[in-house]
Amino acid sequence: MNEPLVYEMSSPGRVGVSLPSCDVPQARLPQGMLRHDLPLPEVSEVDLIRHYVRLSQLNYALDKGFYPLGSCTMKYNPKVNEETARLPGFVQTHPYQDERTVQGNLFLLYQLQEFLKEILGFGGVSLQPAAGAHGELAGVLIIRAYHHSRGDSRRTRMLIPDSAHGTNPASTAMAGFETVKVPSDARGNVDLDALRGLCDGTVAGLMLTNPNTLGLFEEQVIEIARLVHGCGALLYGDGANLNAIMGIVKPGELGFDVMHVNLHKTFSTPHGGGGPGAGPVGVSAALVPFLPGPIVVRELAEDEHECDDDSCGCGEEECGCEDDEETYFYRLSMPEKSIGRVKAFYGNFGVCVKAYTYIRMLGAAGLRQASENAVLNANYLLGRLKGVYPLPYDRTCMHEFVLSGRLPGAPEIHTLDIAKRLMDYGFYPPTVYFPLIVPEAIMIEPTETESRETLDSFAEAMIQIAEEARSNPELLHDAPHSAPVARLDEVQAARQPVLTCLKS
Amino acid sequence: MSYVPNTEADRVAMLKAIGARDVDELFHDIPQEFRYPVLNLPPAVSELEVLRETGELSEYNLDLNHAPCFLGAGAYRHFVPSVVGHVIGRGEFYTAYTPYQAEISQGTLQSVFEYQSLICALTGMDVANASHYDGATALAEAVLMAVSVGRGKRRKVVVSPGVHPEYRAVVRTYAQGMGLTFAGEDGDPQDLSSLQQEVDAQTACVLVQNPGFLGSLGEPRELKTLAAAAHAAGALFVVTADPISLGLFAPPSEYGADIVCGEGQSLGGGLSFGGPYLGYFACKQEYVHKMAGRIVGQTVDKNGKRGFVLTLSAREQHIRREKATSNICSNQALMSLAAAVYLTAMGKNGLRQVAELCFHKAHYAAQQLAAVPGFALLSRRPFFKEFALRCPRPVAEINQYLLDEYGIIGGYDLSHDYPQLQNTMLVCVTEMNTREEIDELVEALGEVEVAE
Numbered sequence: 001m002n003e004p005l006v007y008e009m010s011s012p013g014r015v016g017v018s019l020p021s022c023d024v025p026q027a028r029l030p031q032g033m034l035r036h037d038l039p040l041p042e043v044s045e046v047d048l049i050r051h052y053v054r055l056s057q058l059n060y061a062l063d064k065g066f067y068p069l070g071s072c073t074m075k076y077n078p079k080v081n082e083e084t085a086r087l088p089g090f091v092q093t094h095p096y097q098d099e100r101t102v103q104g105n106l107f108l109l110y111q112l113q114e115f116l117k118e119i120l121g122f123g124g125v126s127l128q129p130a131a132g133a134h135g136e137l138a139g140v141l142i143i144r145a146y147h148h149s150r151g152d153s154r155r156t157r158m159l160i161p162d163s164a165h166g167t168n169p170a171s172t173a174m175a176g177f178e179t180v181k182v183p184s185d186a187r188g189n190v191d192l193d194a195l196r197g198l199c200d201g202t203v204a205g206l207m208l209t210n211p212n213t214l215g216l217f218e219e220q221v222i223e224i225a226r227l228v229h230g231c232g233a234l235l236y237g238d239g240a241n242l243n244a245i246m247g248i249v250k251p252g253e254l255g256f257d258v259m260h261v262n263l264h265k266t267f268s269t270p271h272g273g274g275g276p277g278a279g280p281v282g283v284s285a286a287l288v289p290f291l292p293g294p295i296v297v298r299e300l301a302e303d304e305h306e307c308d309d310d311s312c313g314c315g316e317e318e319c320g321c322e323d324d325e326e327t328y329f330y331r332l333s334m335p336e337k338s339i340g341r342v343k344a345f346y347g348n349f350g351v352c353v354k355a356y357t358y359i360r361m362l363g364a365a366g367l368r369q370a371s372e373n374a375v376l377n378a379n380y381l382l383g384r385l386k387g388v389y390p391l392p393y394d395r396t397c398m399h400e401f402v403l404s405g406r407l408p409g410a411p412e413i414h415t416l417d418i419a420k421r422l423m424d425y426g427f428y429p430p431t432v433y434f435p436l437i438v439p440e441a442i443m444i445e446p447t448e449t450e451s452r453e454t455l456d457s458f459a460e461a462m463i464q465i466a467e468e469a470r471s472n473p474e475l476l477h478d479a480p481h482s483a484p485v486a487r488l489d490e491v492q493a494a495r496q497p498v499l500t501c502l503k504s
Numbered sequence: 505m506s507y508v509p510n511t512e513a514d515r516v517a518m519l520k521a522i523g524a525r526d527v528d529e530l531f532h533d534i535p536q537e538f539r540y541p542v543l544n545l546p547p548a549v550s551e552l553e554v555l556r557e558t559g560e561l562s563e564y565n566l567d568l569n570h571a572p573c574f575l576g577a578g579a580y581r582h583f584v585p586s587v588v589g590h591v592i593g594r595g596e597f598y599t600a601y602t603p604y605q606a607e608i609s610q611g612t613l614q615s616v617f618e619y620q621s622l623i624c625a626l627t628g629m630d631v632a633n634a635s636h637y638d639g640a641t642a643l644a645e646a647v648l649m650a651v652s653v654g655r656g657k658r659r660k661v662v663v664s665p666g667v668h669p670e671y672r673a674v675v676r677t678y679a680q681g682m683g684l685t686f687a688g689e690d691g692d693p694q695d696l697s698s699l700q701q702e703v704d705a706q707t708a709c710v711l712v713q714n715p716g717f718l719g720s721l722g723e724p725r726e727l728k729t730l731a732a733a734a735h736a737a738g739a740l741f742v743v744t745a746d747p748i749s750l751g752l753f754a755p756p757s758e759y760g761a762d763i764v765c766g767e768g769q770s771l772g773g774g775l776s777f778g779g780p781y782l783g784y785f786a787c788k789q790e791y792v793h794k795m796a797g798r799i800v801g802q803t804v805d806k807n808g809k810r811g812f813v814l815t816l817s818a819r820e821q822h823i824r825r826e827k828a829t830s831n832i833c834s835n836q837a838l839m840s841l842a843a844a845v846y847l848t849a850m851g852k853n854g855l856r857q858v859a860e861l862c863f864h865k866a867h868y869a870a871q872q873l874a875a876v877p878g879f880a881l882l883s884r885r886p887f888f889k890e891f892a893l894r895c896p897r898p899v900a901e902i903n904q905y906l907l908d909e910y911g912i913i914g915g916y917d918l919s920h921d922y923p924q925l926q927n928t929m930l931v932c933v934t935e936m937n938t939r940e941e942i943d944e945l946v947e948a949l950g951e952v953e954v955a956e
Binding site: 002003005006007010014015016017019020022023024025026027029030032033034035036038039040041042043045048049051052053055056057058059060061062063064067069072074075076077078080082083084085087088089090091092093094095096097098101102103104105107108115118119121130131132133134136137141144145165166167169170171172173174175176177179216217219221222245246247248249250253254264268270271272273274275276277292339340341342343344345346347348349350351353356357359360361362363364365366367368369370372373375376377379380382383384395396398419420423428429431434448449450451452480483484485486487488489490492493494497498499500501502 | 505506507508509510517518519521522524527529530531533534535538539541542543544545546547548550554555557558559560563565566567568569578579583585587590591593594596597598599600601602603604605606607608609610612614617618620621622624625626630631632634635637638639640641648668670671673674677678680681682721724751752753754755758774775776777778779780792798800801803804805806809811812815816817818820822823825827828832833836838841844845847848849851853854855856857858860861863864865867871886904907913916935938939
C-alpha cells in the first residue's frame, strides 16, 4: 500500500501544533498586502508522526546495515556527535552575537581549523564551505585569485583527469575556466606523457583526486606536482578520498596547494539523506590570504585577563596568580585577499561540532588506525571478489576499489541488475557507473567501521549474485524483489515530470 | 576510539587472506619519505570526556535560553515544535545518503517530494528543488540560472541594496569568474522604484528581498512595476523572501516573480551559530530545466505502484560535468526534512498564526521604542517582524550597555553595511519574544541617554 502524501492526509480543521495567544495589543494588518489562501495541509500531530515514522522505515540507512557506496565514505556516524551538536549552548547562539559572548563557538572552530591544517599539512583552513562541491568551487576560485594577484590572467585552462568526479569540471566551469581532460594510463594513474604535453603557461592548475576514483594512489604524485608547479600552475586536491591517508601522508607535503575535505565523509558526520555536509578548504601558506572567510583567528587577551582561580580572589586584571596562563581572544577575520564569502555566516557550524567531537575522540593514533583499517577492509573485500568480477586495474587498492559488472557468461546482465539484486540480500548497492573510465563500474568502499563478518556476508552475496547472473538472469532483471517498491520508471518521471502534488 | 570493530586477530586473518605481511605493505605506493608523518593533535579522549569538554565549551557561550534576543538580520529564532527534532533525529533519515537507489530510499524521496510541494504552496511557484546550502547560495544560484536562461548573453545583474549584504557578497563571489556587472546597489535600501532605471537589454535578472533587509515590506504596486520592467527587458525577476512572512503576506508569484528563493532556517531549523541552514528555491515551470540541484519526481514502478525518483538529472554535474547548471551535489536534505515537518505541523492556520504573532509583537515593540526619547523609527513603511530604529548613540555602545546591564542581546548594527545608517539598529521580534522582554528592552533603552 502506498504511504499517503501529507496533502492526502489533510482534513480541514486538523491542528498539529499548539501556539501561545498574543500577549500584546494587536496592530492593524496592512490591507492589500495579505495573502488570501495558504494551501498548506492540515494534519494532526499523531498522524504527522506516524507518517514520518512510516516514511523513515522505507529508507535503507547506515544505522540499518552495510552501505558500501564508493567515494562517499559511509562510515558509522557516532551517536555522541549528535549529542554534542545539539547542546543548547551551541544551538541557541545567533551568528551575529558579540564575539565576547560566543568564545566557546569560536574556540571550537579555531581548534577544528588547526586540526585540519595538521592532518592536511597546510598553512590555513577555512570552514565556510557547506559541502564538498562548495569547497571545491572555493578552491578553484582561490587558484584563480592567486594567478590574478600576480597579474597573470593568461591561465584560462584547468586540467582534470578523466577519472575525476563530475563536480571537478562543473566547479571549474563556474569559476570561468576551460576544462581540459587528462587521460589515465594502463595502471590507472594520470598519463604522465599526456600531462607533460599539456603543461604550459595557459594552465591554472590540475585537479587531482588522490587516491583517485579507482581507489588507487597516484604512484607518480611527486612528478605530477613537479610538472604542474614547473609550468607555474597549482595542484588542487579533491579530498573526497582523504579517508585512506589520514596520518599516513599529508597532502601538503606531497605538493598539493589547495584541497577541500568532506567532514560528512572522512570525519563521520552523517549525510542526512543528502546533506548537510561541510567542505572546509585548506591551502598552503602562500595561499592563506585568499581563503574564503571569515575565518577564526586568535590573539593574546592581555587586557581582559580574568582570573579563574577562586583561591586567588583577585577576580580582576593584572592578577599575578600562578594560573596566569596565556589566554586568547578568538575573533572572526576576513583574510587579506579573500575570494570573499561563499555562504552567509561562517559555515555549517553544527556539522563542525560533530567533526570536532570525532577528531577529539580519535586523536592522531585513532585517525591513522581508521585509515589503516579502511584500506585493509577494502583490500580484504577486493581479495574475496577478485576472480569473480572483472577487475580492470589489478593493484593494491586504498580505501575503495572498482570492479566491472561485465560478468563472463552473463552477457545480458548489467551493473544495474547486480545493484538492484543486492537490495534483496539486505545491502545498499555500491556506487555504480562511476568512474566513467570503467565500463559498467561497481565502486566499493567498505570503510573501517565494518567488521570482517559484515565484509564476508557482503562478499558471499556478491558471489551468489554472480552465479545467479548466469543461472537465473531474470532474478536479477526483476530485482529488487523485497524492496518497498519495484524498479521505478525513470523515463516517465523525466518525460512527464510530476514535481509537486499541488493541483495547478 | 576509532569505531573499528575488527580486532588484532581479525586483522591477522585478513592480512593472511590477502597475502600481505602487515598493514604497512598496503601503503607502498605512497612515497616512503612522506609516509607516517607526526600528527600533532591533542591526545584522544573518551566519550565521557568529550561530552564534558564540549559541554563546557557550549556553556562558555551566552546562549539565547539565557538572554532575551532582538537579533535577526537573516537568522531567526522561531518556535520549533517537538515533532521536528524527533523526525530528523531518526537514524533512518539522517544516516542515509543522497537517494541514488530509489527502491530503498522512498522515505527520503517522498519527504523531498512533499517538501517541494510545500515550498511551491508557500511561494506560489510551480516547481521547487530539494534545497541549496543557505539563502545566500540559493540567491547566487538564481543569478547563475538567470544568466543561463539568457544563454550567457545577458551579463548584467540589477540588485536592490535591500538584499541581505552577505547574500550580495556571496553572489559576487560566485560570479567573479563570469564577468558579470552589477548595478542598483547605491540607492536607498528601502526604495525599489529606482531600480527600474537600471534594467536594460543586457540585464539577466533583477534581485529584490521582501521584506527587505531593513525589515520593510515592498509595496505591491512597486513590486509589480519592477517585475513588469524586468520582463519587458527579457530579464528574470528574482525575489528572496523570509518564508515565515509568506504565512501572512502575498506570495511573490502574485507580483511577478520568476524565481523565489531564500533562507529556510526559520522553518524548523535552529540558529546553530549560522549553520546548517536551508536554501529553498522555487521557480516557474518554464525554467525547470535550468534549475540547479536535486529534484524529485513522482512515477510508478513496474507494477503500477506510486513511487518517487531523483529526476531531470541531465541538468546535473554527474551527467553534464562542465556543462552542468551548477556544481551542487550534496545539499541540505535533513534541513529540508525539518522544514517539511515544520510546515506540516504548522499547517494552513498555524503558519499564519506564527506570522501574525511576529507582526503584532514587532509592531508593539516598534511603537513602544519609538516613544522612548531619542529613539525613532527610520521609516513609516509597513514592516513584518524587523524594523530599523534610529538611536541617539552608536549601536555598538547601546548593545554593550544592554548586555552588561540587562543581559539583553540587542539588535543588528546597520552601520556595518550601510555607512549612511549610523546609529541605526535593526530590531527583530518574533513569537519567541515575550511582552516582558519587549518591555524590558524599552526600559533599558530609556536609560541609554543618561548612561555614562
